[in-house]
Amino acid sequence: DIVMTQSPDSLAVSLGERATINCKSSQSVLYSSDNENYLAWYQQKPGQPPKLLIYWASTRESGVPDRFSGSGSGTDFTLTISSLQAEDVAVYYCQQYYSTPPTFGQGTRVEIK
Amino acid sequence: EVQLVESGGGLVQPGGSLRLSCAASGFTFRSYWMSWVRQAPGKGLEWVANINQDGNDKYYVDSVKGRFTISRDNAKNSLYLQMNSLRAEDTAVYYCARDHWYRFSSDFDYWGQGTLVTVSS
Numbered sequence: 001d002i003v004m005t006q007s008p009d010s011l012a013v014s015l016g017e018r019a020t021i022n023c024k025s026s027q028s029v030l031y032s033s034d035n036e037n038y039l040a041w042y043q044q045k046p047g048q049p050p051k052l053l054i055y056w057a058s059t060r061e062s063g064v065p066d067r068f069s070g071s072g073s074g075t076d077f078t079l080t081i082s083s084l085q086a087e088d089v090a091v092y093y094c095q096q097y098y099s100t101p102p103t104f105g106q107g108t109r110v111e112i113k
Numbered sequence: 114e115v116q117l118v119e120s121g122g123g124l125v126q127p128g129g130s131l132r133l134s135c136a137a138s139g140f141t142f143r144s145y146w147m148s149w150v151r152q153a154p155g156k157g158l159e160w161v162a163n164i165n166q167d168g169n170d171k172y173y174v175d176s177v178k179g180r181f182t183i184s185r186d187n188a189k190n191s192l193y194l195q196m197n198s199l200r201a202e203d204t205a206v207y208y209c210a211r212d213h214w215y216r217f218s219s220d221f222d223y224w225g226q227g228t229l230v231t232v233s234s
Protein backbone atom coordinates (compact mmCIF):
# COMPACT_ATOMS: atom_id res chain seq x y z
CA ASP A 1 0.00 0.00 0.00
CA ILE A 2 1.14 3.56 -0.64
CA VAL A 3 1.73 5.43 2.62
CA MET A 4 0.82 9.12 2.68
CA THR A 5 2.58 11.32 5.24
CA GLN A 6 1.50 14.90 5.90
CA SER A 7 3.39 17.66 7.65
CA PRO A 8 2.91 19.39 9.92
CA ASP A 9 0.25 17.65 12.03
CA SER A 10 -1.14 21.07 12.93
CA LEU A 11 -0.46 24.71 12.25
CA ALA A 12 -1.75 28.04 13.42
CA VAL A 13 -1.82 30.91 10.94
CA SER A 14 -2.98 34.50 11.30
CA LEU A 15 -6.00 35.64 9.32
CA GLY A 16 -4.95 36.74 5.85
CA GLU A 17 -1.63 34.91 6.02
CA ARG A 18 -0.49 31.90 3.98
CA ALA A 19 -0.93 28.33 5.16
CA THR A 20 1.14 25.54 3.61
CA ILE A 21 0.56 21.82 4.10
CA ASN A 22 2.89 19.16 2.75
CA CYS A 23 2.12 15.62 1.68
CA LYS A 24 4.63 12.93 0.77
CA SER A 25 3.81 9.56 -0.80
CA SER A 26 5.91 6.42 -0.25
CA GLN A 27 6.06 5.89 -4.02
CA SER A 28 5.37 8.05 -7.03
CA VAL A 29 1.71 8.70 -7.86
CA LEU A 30 2.57 10.12 -11.31
CA TYR A 31 1.08 7.94 -14.02
CA SER A 32 3.39 7.91 -17.03
CA SER A 33 0.59 7.03 -19.48
CA ASP A 34 -1.29 10.30 -18.93
CA ASN A 35 1.29 12.38 -17.04
CA GLU A 36 -1.19 13.01 -14.24
CA ASN A 37 -0.53 12.91 -10.50
CA TYR A 38 -3.24 10.83 -8.84
CA LEU A 39 -3.42 13.01 -5.74
CA ALA A 40 -6.37 14.77 -4.13
CA TRP A 41 -6.90 17.15 -1.21
CA TYR A 42 -9.91 17.37 1.10
CA GLN A 43 -11.17 19.74 3.75
CA GLN A 44 -13.11 18.41 6.74
CA LYS A 45 -14.84 20.70 9.20
CA PRO A 46 -16.07 19.41 12.60
CA GLY A 47 -19.16 17.24 12.33
CA GLN A 48 -19.11 17.30 8.53
CA PRO A 49 -17.99 14.85 5.84
CA PRO A 50 -14.84 15.63 3.86
CA LYS A 51 -15.13 18.01 0.93
CA LEU A 52 -13.06 17.55 -2.22
CA LEU A 53 -10.89 20.62 -2.87
CA ILE A 54 -8.24 19.58 -5.39
CA TYR A 55 -7.72 16.60 -7.72
CA TRP A 56 -4.98 15.67 -10.20
CA ALA A 57 -2.74 17.42 -7.61
CA SER A 58 -3.59 20.91 -8.87
CA THR A 59 -7.11 21.06 -10.36
CA ARG A 60 -9.58 22.90 -8.16
CA GLU A 61 -13.00 21.33 -7.76
CA SER A 62 -15.89 23.46 -8.98
CA GLY A 63 -16.87 26.11 -6.43
CA VAL A 64 -13.64 25.96 -4.43
CA PRO A 65 -12.21 29.44 -3.78
CA ASP A 66 -9.05 30.28 -5.71
CA ARG A 67 -7.13 30.93 -2.50
CA PHE A 68 -6.75 27.13 -2.39
CA SER A 69 -4.07 25.76 -4.70
CA GLY A 70 -2.25 22.47 -5.09
CA SER A 71 1.19 21.79 -6.47
CA GLY A 72 3.85 19.12 -6.67
CA SER A 73 4.61 15.98 -8.63
CA GLY A 74 5.81 12.43 -8.13
CA THR A 75 6.05 11.97 -4.38
CA ASP A 76 5.95 15.52 -2.95
CA PHE A 77 2.88 17.72 -2.89
CA THR A 78 1.68 20.94 -1.29
CA LEU A 79 -1.68 22.49 -0.50
CA THR A 80 -1.52 26.26 -0.10
CA ILE A 81 -4.16 28.55 1.31
CA SER A 82 -2.95 31.93 0.10
CA SER A 83 -4.89 34.11 2.53
CA LEU A 84 -6.42 32.24 5.46
CA GLN A 85 -10.05 33.00 6.24
CA ALA A 86 -11.93 32.12 9.42
CA GLU A 87 -14.02 29.57 7.52
CA ASP A 88 -10.87 27.67 6.51
CA VAL A 89 -10.39 26.29 10.03
CA ALA A 90 -10.54 22.55 9.41
CA VAL A 91 -8.54 19.36 9.04
CA TYR A 92 -7.02 18.82 5.62
CA TYR A 93 -6.22 15.44 4.10
CA CYS A 94 -4.29 14.35 1.05
CA GLN A 95 -5.20 11.11 -0.72
CA GLN A 96 -3.59 9.04 -3.47
CA TYR A 97 -5.69 7.20 -6.03
CA TYR A 98 -2.83 5.86 -8.12
CA SER A 99 -3.37 2.34 -6.81
CA THR A 100 -5.75 0.37 -4.64
CA PRO A 101 -6.32 0.72 -1.78
CA PRO A 102 -6.66 4.47 -2.08
CA THR A 103 -4.94 5.88 1.02
CA PHE A 104 -5.10 9.11 2.99
CA GLY A 105 -2.60 11.12 4.94
CA GLN A 106 -3.11 11.41 8.68
CA GLY A 107 -4.51 14.93 8.38
CA THR A 108 -3.31 18.44 9.20
CA ARG A 109 -5.30 20.65 11.54
CA VAL A 110 -5.36 24.34 10.56
CA GLU A 111 -6.25 26.89 13.23
CA ILE A 112 -6.24 30.66 13.57
CA LYS A 113 -3.31 32.20 15.42
CA GLU B 114 -28.44 18.04 -6.45
CA VAL B 115 -26.40 14.96 -5.60
CA GLN B 116 -27.47 13.40 -2.31
CA LEU B 117 -26.12 10.37 -0.47
CA VAL B 118 -27.94 9.30 2.68
CA GLU B 119 -26.58 6.51 4.84
CA SER B 120 -28.56 4.44 7.32
CA GLY B 121 -28.25 1.25 9.35
CA GLY B 122 -25.59 2.19 11.88
CA GLY B 123 -25.89 1.47 15.58
CA LEU B 124 -24.49 -0.42 18.54
CA VAL B 125 -23.51 -4.05 17.96
CA GLN B 126 -21.63 -6.59 20.05
CA PRO B 127 -18.24 -7.93 18.97
CA GLY B 128 -18.75 -10.77 16.52
CA GLY B 129 -22.09 -9.37 15.43
CA SER B 130 -23.35 -8.19 12.06
CA LEU B 131 -24.78 -5.01 10.62
CA ARG B 132 -25.92 -3.91 7.15
CA LEU B 133 -25.41 -0.33 6.08
CA SER B 134 -27.40 1.27 3.27
CA CYS B 135 -26.83 4.36 1.18
CA ALA B 136 -29.64 5.94 -0.81
CA ALA B 137 -28.41 7.94 -3.79
CA SER B 138 -30.24 10.64 -5.73
CA GLY B 139 -29.56 13.54 -8.04
CA PHE B 140 -27.31 11.66 -10.47
CA THR B 141 -27.29 8.55 -12.66
CA PHE B 142 -26.31 6.08 -9.96
CA ARG B 143 -25.75 3.13 -12.32
CA SER B 144 -23.00 5.06 -14.12
CA TYR B 145 -20.64 5.46 -11.18
CA TRP B 146 -18.26 3.42 -9.08
CA MET B 147 -19.17 3.85 -5.40
CA SER B 148 -17.18 3.50 -2.17
CA TRP B 149 -17.45 3.22 1.59
CA VAL B 150 -14.95 5.24 3.64
CA ARG B 151 -14.77 5.15 7.43
CA GLN B 152 -13.45 7.38 10.17
CA ALA B 153 -12.81 6.12 13.69
CA PRO B 154 -13.67 8.62 16.45
CA GLY B 155 -11.10 11.42 16.46
CA LYS B 156 -9.03 9.70 13.77
CA GLY B 157 -8.33 10.00 10.06
CA LEU B 158 -10.02 8.60 6.97
CA GLU B 159 -9.77 4.99 5.80
CA TRP B 160 -11.19 3.70 2.52
CA VAL B 161 -13.05 0.43 3.08
CA ALA B 162 -14.36 -0.89 -0.24
CA ASN B 163 -15.62 0.06 -3.67
CA ILE B 164 -17.76 -1.45 -6.40
CA ASN B 165 -18.05 -0.84 -10.12
CA GLN B 166 -21.12 0.19 -12.05
CA ASP B 167 -22.66 -3.26 -12.57
CA GLY B 168 -21.48 -4.74 -9.26
CA ASN B 169 -19.14 -7.31 -10.80
CA ASP B 170 -15.87 -5.68 -9.72
CA LYS B 171 -15.19 -5.08 -6.02
CA TYR B 172 -12.15 -4.12 -3.98
CA TYR B 173 -11.58 -4.14 -0.21
CA VAL B 174 -9.00 -2.91 2.26
CA ASP B 175 -7.14 -5.90 3.72
CA SER B 176 -8.51 -5.40 7.25
CA VAL B 177 -12.10 -6.15 6.16
CA LYS B 178 -11.56 -8.82 3.49
CA GLY B 179 -13.65 -11.89 4.21
CA ARG B 180 -15.80 -10.02 6.74
CA PHE B 181 -17.41 -7.16 4.78
CA THR B 182 -19.30 -7.34 1.48
CA ILE B 183 -20.14 -4.35 -0.69
CA SER B 184 -23.09 -4.56 -3.06
CA ARG B 185 -25.49 -2.34 -4.97
CA ASP B 186 -29.00 -2.33 -6.42
CA ASN B 187 -29.09 0.01 -9.41
CA ALA B 188 -32.87 -0.33 -9.69
CA LYS B 189 -33.17 1.11 -6.18
CA ASN B 190 -30.27 3.59 -6.49
CA SER B 191 -28.78 2.02 -3.38
CA LEU B 192 -25.39 0.95 -2.10
CA TYR B 193 -24.90 -1.52 0.75
CA LEU B 194 -22.20 -2.74 3.11
CA GLN B 195 -22.78 -6.05 4.89
CA MET B 196 -20.49 -6.19 7.91
CA ASN B 197 -19.96 -9.53 9.68
CA SER B 198 -17.66 -10.64 12.50
CA LEU B 199 -17.43 -7.07 13.72
CA ARG B 200 -14.55 -6.03 15.93
CA ALA B 201 -14.01 -3.09 18.28
CA GLU B 202 -11.61 -1.59 15.73
CA ASP B 203 -14.46 -1.37 13.20
CA THR B 204 -16.06 1.35 15.34
CA ALA B 205 -16.30 4.41 13.10
CA VAL B 206 -18.49 6.74 11.13
CA TYR B 207 -19.08 5.06 7.78
CA TYR B 208 -19.43 7.36 4.78
CA CYS B 209 -20.90 6.50 1.43
CA ALA B 210 -18.95 8.30 -1.31
CA ARG B 211 -19.20 8.64 -5.07
CA ASP B 212 -16.02 7.79 -6.94
CA HIS B 213 -14.93 10.68 -9.13
CA TRP B 214 -13.44 8.52 -11.89
CA TYR B 215 -14.43 5.32 -13.64
CA ARG B 216 -11.56 3.19 -12.39
CA PHE B 217 -10.61 0.82 -9.58
CA SER B 218 -9.13 3.64 -7.49
CA SER B 219 -10.40 7.17 -7.34
CA ASP B 220 -10.87 10.30 -5.32
CA PHE B 221 -14.37 11.05 -4.07
CA ASP B 222 -16.43 14.01 -5.22
CA TYR B 223 -19.57 13.56 -3.13
CA TRP B 224 -19.99 12.21 0.39
CA GLY B 225 -22.93 11.38 2.61
CA GLN B 226 -23.22 12.63 6.19
CA GLY B 227 -22.20 9.26 7.57
CA THR B 228 -23.66 6.67 9.93
CA LEU B 229 -22.01 5.68 13.21
CA VAL B 230 -21.20 2.05 13.91
CA THR B 231 -20.18 1.21 17.46
CA VAL B 232 -18.87 -2.26 18.26
CA SER B 233 -18.90 -2.82 22.01
CA SER B 234 -20.15 -5.26 24.61
